[in-house]
Amino acid sequence: MNLIHFTKPLSALRTPVLAVFMYEDKGRAPKVGRVLEGSLRNLRASKDFTGKFGEKKLLFLSGPIPRALLVGLGKKADVNLEKFRAAVAGAVNEMKKMPVSEAAFLLPTLPKVAERETARAWSETVLLAGYQFKHYKKRDPEESVLENILLVGGSAAIKAGVREGGILGRAACMVRDLGNHPGNVATPGHLAAHAKRLAHDYPAIKVHVLDRKEIEKEKMGALLAVAKGSDEEPRFIIMDYLPRRSSTPRLRLEEQAGRARTSAPTIVLVGKGITFDSGGISIKPSDKMEEMKFDMAGAATVMGVITAAAELRLPLNLVGLIPATENLPSGKASKPGDIVTSRSGKTIEIVNTDAEGRLVLADALDYAKKYQPDLVIDFATLTGAIVVALGDDLIGAFSNRESLLPKLQAAGKLSGEPIWPMPLYQEYEQFIKSNFADLKNIGLSKFGDAVNAALFLQNFVDYPWIHLDIAGVAWTTREKPYRPLGATGTGVRLAIEFLKNYKK
Numbered sequence: 001m002n003l004i005h006f007t008k009p010l011s012a013l014r015t016p017v018l019a020v021f022m023y024e025d026k027g028r029a030p031k032v033g034r035v036l037e038g039s040l041r042n043l044r045a046s047k048d049f050t051g052k053f054g055e056k057k058l059l060f061l062s063g064p065i066p067r068a069l070l071v072g073l074g075k076k077a078d079v080n081l082e083k084f085r086a087a088v089a090g091a092v093n094e095m096k097k098m099p100v101s102e103a104a105f106l107l108p109t110l111p112k113v114a115e116r117e118t119a120r121a122w123s124e125t126v127l128l129a130g131y132q133f134k135h136y137k138k139r140d141p142e143e144s145v146l147e148n149i150l151l152v153g154g155s156a157a158i159k160a161g162v163r164e165g166g167i168l169g170r171a172a173c174m175v176r177d178l179g180n181h182p183g184n185v186a187t188p189g190h191l192a193a194h195a196k197r198l199a200h201d202y203p204a205i206k207v208h209v210l211d212r213k214e215i216e217k218e219k220m221g222a223l224l225a226v227a228k229g230s231d232e233e234p235r236f237i238i239m240d241y242l243p244r245r246s247s248t249p250r251l252r253l254e255e256q257a258g259r260a261r262t263s264a265p266t267i268v269l270v271g272k273g274i275t276f277d278s279g280g281i282s283i284k285p286s287d288k289m290e291e292m293k294f295d296m297a298g299a300a301t302v303m304g305v306i307t308a309a310a311e312l313r314l315p316l317n318l319v320g321l322i323p324a325t326e327n328l329p330s331g332k333a334s335k336p337g338d339i340v341t342s343r344s345g346k347t348i349e350i351v352n353t354d355a356e357g358r359l360v361l362a363d364a365l366d367y368a369k370k371y372q373p374d375l376v377i378d379f380a381t382l383t384g385a386i387v388v389a390l391g392d393d394l395i396g397a398f399s400n401r402e403s404l405l406p407k408l409q410a411a412g413k414l415s416g417e418p419i420w421p422m423p424l425y426q427e428y429e430q431f432i433k434s435n436f437a438d439l440k441n442i443g444l445s446k447f448g449d450a451v452n453a454a455l456f457l458q459n460f461v462d463y464p465w466i467h468l469d470i471a472g473v474a475w476t477t478r479e480k481p482y483r484p485l486g487a488t489g490t491g492v493r494l495a496i497e498f499l500k501n502y503k504k
Helices: 034-046 081-095 115-130 156-180 188-201 212-217 221-227 289-312 357-371 384-390 404-415 426-432 449-458 492-499
Strands: 002-006 018-023 056-060 067-074 102-106 148-152 205-210 235-241 266-271 273-277 317-327 339-341 347-349 375-380 395-399 419-421 465-469
Touching: 002 115, 002 156, 018 034, 018 081, 034 056, 034 067, 056 081, 067 081, 081 102, 081 115, 115 148, 115 156, 156 289, 156 492, 188 205, 188 235, 188 273, 188 289, 188 317, 205 289, 212 221, 221 317, 221 339, 221 357, 235 289, 266 289, 266 357, 273 289, 273 357, 289 317, 289 375, 289 492, 317 357, 357 375, 357 449, 384 395, 384 449, 395 404, 395 449, 404 419, 404 465, 404 492, 426 449, 449 465
Parallel strands: 002 148, 018 067, 018 102, 102 148, 266 317, 266 375, 273 317, 375 465, 395 419
Antiparallel strands: 056 067, 205 235, 235 317, 339 347, 395 465
């Protein structure tokens, strides 16, 4: 789908359908031309269209714009960016039903929202609402596909907003694609190959992939323990983005750890990359197991964030670390009761092989110390407990620097990807202490496992750290305005909104 910033006057527009946003409050109508303005007045008078939030009305007109889609925003005082996104998504979903390949929008003025922010919300939402995953479906030759969507408005702020929102929307759609591909396609090798393609497409990104021998050399015993049951080889993917520098040449990736970085903050992003999670020997129930292909959503999110950062040229040193493997049962698989040694040297008793995410993250979080990071953020579909606690809209956020959480919460509000601060409650540490090793990978208590998992991970960090449990939001079975069924791509817009304002 192509986003086009239409800078000419509305009178020069020729398009099959134009979306016009209307408030419920009676006030000055948008400048949409004499014919449509008269129709709007008549609709208001007859109450056939009131402008209530979610209301839509299709008008057929004569002239260069044969259709006008009226979209209600509700009362002006109640409108915010997320309601606007929902209204844009509603319009796109209506347009997808029409026999048109092009459409246009007239950008409204939102209360207390800058023009650039409105345009950014519009463009990211158009891409997210227009997203379809049809890689494995035969295309209907008679199906209409929206190819071009125009935004009418001539300002530089609108142009900048359309560009930024387009970058974020495309990155999130890439994350969705990775999550929606089946496990027999999106293997650890597939993730590694995708990362290398991104490095080819974006010169500011460099990628290095560790194979099994190199993972063994790094003594990542926790990652290797999870990978034992699968015939697919594990990968440890390192992605590196540095702001552009004119004088200092790049060093090899392995030389960059801890040095060769600019004076900008160094932030490491860690993503759980379990490309299929059967639970291992502690096998999951068969019901809904097919959805466990999305257990690599954290890895995909890291790729999306680094791609968007490179396009936006964020002034940060970013490193992405992705431990990628399958978690399958076999005669070689790790068993409950096994004890493994992590990269940090700490030993872990594997009580439940279905608590594998925290194992692979343990080695990745320890590896992050190489970079002497100012901040590490991990993204992981880690626990079912977070879904029980927060449902399928909120990201559970844990941090050993509580001062970071209000800033992250503000970023979540602006991006439409809300977080909820969760506690690192130290009293629960007793639940992850083992009688036979330093730690065990799951607590005996069936309650509070999201907290227990975060406390487990905390054992492997010695830097400012945010843990984002995205298990409830990375995949949806409940269709939402711009989140179709399947992988959601959640996390990219939140992270970029947070990172672009980040200071040491």
